[in-house]
Amino acid sequence: MEKVYLPTAPDRATVDALAGATLLEFGANWCGHCMAAQAPLAQAYAGHEGVRHYKVEDGPGRALGRSYRVKLWPTLIFLRDGQEVARLVRPLKADDIAAAFAQIDT
Template sequence: MMQAATIGFNTEYSEDAPSLEEIHSLSSLTFLEFGAPWCGHCQVARNAMQEAIDEHSSLVHIKVFDGKGKRLGRQFAVKLWPTLILLRDGKEVERIVRFTSAEEVRRLLLLS
């Protein structure tokens, strides 16, 4: 499993982002979250994310530190933080941006 991937809730944004090829090779239901540790919107979303993932502890959660010059965020056309993308077998199913509640994350999972 790639270094940035964690089963269950991932507490830290990883500077070491996986490549697009590694993302496309995933064979599980995965949350790919883009943000930054100093981002106020990301800090608000943290508890919502943790609550929703704790209910689905087998999910993979990849939390990527995004910003200027960060390639993976550009490849996924991330414009605002946090951006949470639900992937099934490495392909985007749906995304939510600037979420604030666990209910928003749960609704995203219903699309899987």
């Protein structure tokens, strides 16, 4: 599981072409809501280490977040073969996150 939101992100075409299970996590390192979501995310991620995880720093003018219409942080987008399967906004419960992982990690 990635620990830091990175300012560089893949472009949308690259994400759309990804095979398998992927988690896109949009947020910012200074965001209180993002920090609060890290413990339940880590708990839910356990056992799903094969899921690709991109922790994407988001904000105005960030193309990938805009392409997914991200409005609030953190936003977790669960992809299977580049297609969105589930989305959670400001999740605080590991069970909710685990249920989304179950939809993409088969």
